[in-house]
Amino acid sequence: MAIADVKEYCHLTPEEVEQIGAELDAIRAEIEESRGDADAAYINRVITVQRWMAAAARIGMIVSSPMDKKVRGPVLAASAVSLGLAKILENMEIGHNVMHGQWDWMNDPEIHSSTWEWDTGQPAEQWKHSHNYIHHQFTNVLGFDNDIGYGVLRMAREQKWHPVNLGQPVYNALLASLFQWGVALHDLDLEAIRKGKKDPKEMKRQLKQIAKKGRNQILKDYVLYPALSGKQWRSTLKANATANVMRNVWSYLIIFCGHFPDGALHFTEDELEDETRSEWYLRQVLGTANFEGGKLLHVMSGNLGYQIEHHLFPDLPSNRYAEISVKVRALCDKYDIPYTTGPLHRQYGQVLRVIHKLSLPNKLTQDDKPPTGKDITVEHGRRQDEERQQRRLELGGWSRSAS
């Protein structure tokens, strides 16, 4: 369904829709004008804390190796947890947000979307395509947004059911525990490769990038640091694996809670091309879901508990989402637009219910969210970039005549 057909939106007049857009523009302008030293200090502080946590963990694993088993065990456990938390912080609050360009305005050579390479299997360049562009531009549009189930899970009733979906609870557990590798392959589009649709040159280029990044990740966590622990290399290897699983499960949980709780709607491609900025804003509000929690939970989630605000303003500094959320919620109340939020456990409970229900054919289960439209079925497979784009001449004669 196009945004204009969404029930939750139909009560708004075109003037109100534009007024909502103008009010969101004003929120954005206010943050742009006020961002400065305090925000820069925040991200520098987070990076410093993260690096100390990672360093302490690595040192802990090495220095504990000659220690007595009774002492070594707790030190190793603490180091594994510290490393896991450092990886979570690096991926969620630092890497994800830096790569959105949230901190480019600082003009810092290191903390910049063009230079940051994060501590996970997927190369930054591929993430910026699959996430920043495909997911953020086509948020929750069926057949366009590849994050609807990551090509592994059936997460919308409109996606055609197949007997292979019966295994969803198992695939879900595997995806959660191996999330960094699932994400690493996300931009490749395995189905297109299988069907021979993928440009072989691009496939080769992407595979080379993934192999290089994956090799470095494996060498670091499973060869180099264990080797530094000497005879106790096995313990360090296990501690590193534990830290990676911690990060995998946590990032999976946070990401899935952003778009699959009951209140987050799906859309079809109608009108996508001619969507105005206000309509784009509304699709972001209606297609995403927040979760509630304290400041620490939000920092460890990359402030993605403010998923609605993140989707409205993906390139504004994440430390400002909390204050933005107060204004966005007030705006939603004012115009009677749903603002989906709830405790993390409830949001994930709804995600789990969707995963289990949609492992079965639609006729055996009931829908928990407003239907996307009548008789809509989305076939398997993704669109290639070329299929997403219609040729539109933008600059007119003045640029053509110069060419």
Add this chain to the structure above:
Amino acid sequence: MSRVDGTVLFAWDDGALVKAKVTQCALSRVCGACGGSLARPVAFVGTAEEVGRNAFHAPPLHEACAADVRRLLDPSWETVLTGGFEFVRPAKHDEDKRPTFEPNSLL
């Protein structure tokens, strides 16, 4: 991936900007000329008027690619360097329905 080879520019088709590619450049943070990952500083090219109002229609570019784009499309364009930029989608009331880029940390 397209490369500047004298005829092919990633976000342009026959000298005209392709809207979807412009959006892709903005969000994926890739160069509008060669399609590769952007580097710092980010370059924008445009007319004196665009420079004056700090809002560009052409997508972000590598500094070296900016020179190629000017050479290929319009040598009278000017280049502006920045650390970051805002991507501004057109609003319904805007006469100009093209998205624009506003550099936010000019160098």
